[in-house]
Amino acid sequence: MAETGRDSLLWNGNTETPALLASRCRDCGTKGFPPRTVCGQCYSTIQERITLPRRGTVFAFCRLFSRGDSYGKGPQTVGYILLEDGMLIPARLLFGDELLQIGTPVVLSAGPGKPPPEKTEQQSAYYFVPENKGEGRWR
Amino acid sequence: MEIAVIGLGITRFGYFPGLSLENLAAEAVQKALADAGVGPAHIDLACSANVLASSLQQEFTLGQKILWELGIKKIPVLNLENACSSGSSAFYLTCLAVQAGAAEIGLVIGTEKMHLPGNSILSGAATGAAEAQAGFSVPALFALRANRYMHTYGATAADLALVAVKNRRHASLNPLAQFREPITTEDVLNSTPVAGPLTRLSCCPLSDGAAAVLICNKKRAKRYQSRPVYVAASVLLSGSYTNPPSLTGWEVDERAAAKAYAMAGAGPEDLDVVELHDAFTIAEIMHYEGLGLAGPGEGVRLLKEGATSLGGSIPVNPGGGLLSRGHPLAATGVAQIAEIALQLRGEAGARQVPGARLGLAHCMGGDLQGDARSVTVHILKK
Numbered sequence: 001m002a003e004t005g006r007d008s009l010l011w012n013g014n015t016e017t018p019a020l021l022a023s024r025c026r027d028c029g030t031k032g033f034p035p036r037t038v039c040g041q042c043y044s045t046i047q048e049r050i051t052l053p054r055r056g057t058v059f060a061f062c063r064l065f066s067r068g069d070s071y072g073k074g075p076q077t078v079g080y081i082l083l084e085d086g087m088l089i090p091a092r093l094l095f096g097d098e099l100l101q102i103g104t105p106v107v108l109s110a111g112p113g114k115p116p117p118e119k120t121e122q123q124s125a126y127y128f129v130p131e132n133k134g135e136g137r138w139r
Numbered sequence: 140m141e142i143a144v145i146g147l148g149i150t151r152f153g154y155f156p157g158l159s160l161e162n163l164a165a166e167a168v169q170k171a172l173a174d175a176g177v178g179p180a181h182i183d184l185a186c187s188a189n190v191l192a193s194s195l196q197q198e199f200t201l202g203q204k205i206l207w208e209l210g211i212k213k214i215p216v217l218n219l220e221n222a223c224s225s226g227s228s229a230f231y232l233t234c235l236a237v238q239a240g241a242a243e244i245g246l247v248i249g250t251e252k253m254h255l256p257g258n259s260i261l262s263g264a265a266t267g268a269a270e271a272q273a274g275f276s277v278p279a280l281f282a283l284r285a286n287r288y289m290h291t292y293g294a295t296a297a298d299l300a301l302v303a304v305k306n307r308r309h310a311s312l313n314p315l316a317q318f319r320e321p322i323t324t325e326d327v328l329n330s331t332p333v334a335g336p337l338t339r340l341s342c343c344p345l346s347d348g349a350a351a352v353l354i355c356n357k358k359r360a361k362r363y364q365s366r367p368v369y370v371a372a373s374v375l376l377s378g379s380y381t382n383p384p385s386l387t388g389w390e391v392d393e394r395a396a397a398k399a400y401a402m403a404g405a406g407p408e409d410l411d412v413v414e415l416h417d418a419f420t421i422a423e424i425m426h427y428e429g430l431g432l433a434g435p436g437e438g439v440r441l442l443k444e445g446a447t448s449l450g451g452s453i454p455v456n457p458g459g460g461l462l463s464r465g466h467p468l469a470a471t472g473v474a475q476i477a478e479i480a481l482q483l484r485g486e487a488g489a490r491q492v493p494g495a496r497l498g499l500a501h502c503m504g505g506d507l508q509g510d511a512r513s514v515t516v517h518i519l520k521k
């Protein structure tokens with residue numbers, strides 16, 4: 001039975017060398033993120049586990065002002081990242097305002113995740129940061 | 140198709156803490172029955188659409204509860220959830236059932252109460268695992284599209300705001316709309332920021348409300364209704380979920396529109412009036428393009444020319460749209476079809492599109508992998 005909806009399926013959980021987990025169809029090469037058990041193109045069930053490239057560029061971004069399932073106080077930034085292999089994936093971004101634009105090179109990073117609910121352990125989470133870090137205020 | 144709309148009923152949309160789901164639905168159904176001049180005993184199949192009651196109110200098989208209140212019993216009853224296109228999907232399914240001869244008169248109901256504790260629809264409930272991990276909300280999905288659309292085609296936040304201004308102007312002419320006070324571009328730009336260029340007035344509100352439609356085989360429509368409206372096309376499709384998805388349009392919009400136009404033997408140039416899924420300002424512009432009302436990147440120009448305003452060449456959302464009529468999720472798709480039917484009957488009052496003969500209703504529900512989970516397109520003719 002395929003599990004879905006858990007962060008542990010999205011990345012390796014390693015804050016030092018984070019990697020996003022994906023699938024690649026052995027029959028047609030189509031990639032899936034999060035990893036799939038059946039190919040969305042050819043229906044093959046022969047799916048190998050791969051990791052996605054760590055580098056990409058910002059394809060779209062926005063500041064989120066609404067209260068929500070957020071990573072703490074203040075507005076958050078989210079975006080779609082176009083990875084080096086052509087996959088477009090949703091992700092959280094940690095950026096200084098002055099660096100924020102479509103096309104900015106970014107790299108996968110990881111650190112503390114959402115503030116934990118009472119009496120639970122702090123989980124780590126992945127996000128993307130600018131490849132050339134500026135002096136801007138990060139959020 | 141062989142289907143006619145013979146009755147319609149819509150409640151006021153808004154904030155109604157004192158009214159239950161059954162209260163709202165009963166009002167819509169009773170209006171539709173009166174409109175068609177038929178009694179409850181004539182209904183022999185019903186499909187009830189609702190999105191939130193199962194999670195927020197621990198309700199299930201709501202359709203039977205609504206019908207029980209009205210004394211309607213023994214008939215086949217279906218309950219349907221398809222996110223924002225639940226109501227229009229219920230209409231699609233009921234058309235198929237009536238066309239197949241499973242029922243003489245079919246009833247479609249869309250009901251929603253959104254002003255309830257625990258409603259997390261806007262804070263990420265409806266997205267996937269990676270989107271949830273990233274902290275996406277529903278407005279974020281559209282703000283990201285707005286960002287990409289503005290970058291690609293040079294549109295501005297003020298351009299997008301014009302959608303909200305237009306639809307509020309239309310809603311001011313609709314007595315059942317949730318918000319009827321005219322607003323300006325500045326009002327939209329200066330309202331509370333929500334996500335990226337989208338402010339509170341760029342996003343549809345939370346709404347309570349219901350809508351109902353009665354259909355029958357078109358050969359017998361005039362027994363019940365002197366001004367029936369005919370279903371020329373009924374299409375429901377889901378996304379293709381290919382990566383990378385397009386952020387400047389929804390491919391499923393184009394597929395659904397092409398299929399509907401082929402069924403109706405008509406094209407976008409033949410339409411007199413359109414109701415489409417303006418859950419966020421940017422969405423209306425992208426749906427113009429998806430439905431072929433404008434070419435890629437031409438949506439803002441269509442809007443600014445006034446073509447989609449009442450009095451323009453192809454008025455869009457004459458009822459006020461989701462933005463101002465309100466968006467009680469499952470009621471929306473049914474209300475859109477009812478609005479088009481009213482327009483084609485020439486009974487839309489101050490917001491009537493003169494001489495409307497062909498109209499389209501479009502609904503989109505849910506996001507998956509940057510694609511739409513469901514899109515419906517219905518074309519109605521006089």
Ligand SMILES: [Zn+2]
Nearest residue numbers: 025028039042
């Ligand atoms: Zn494959």
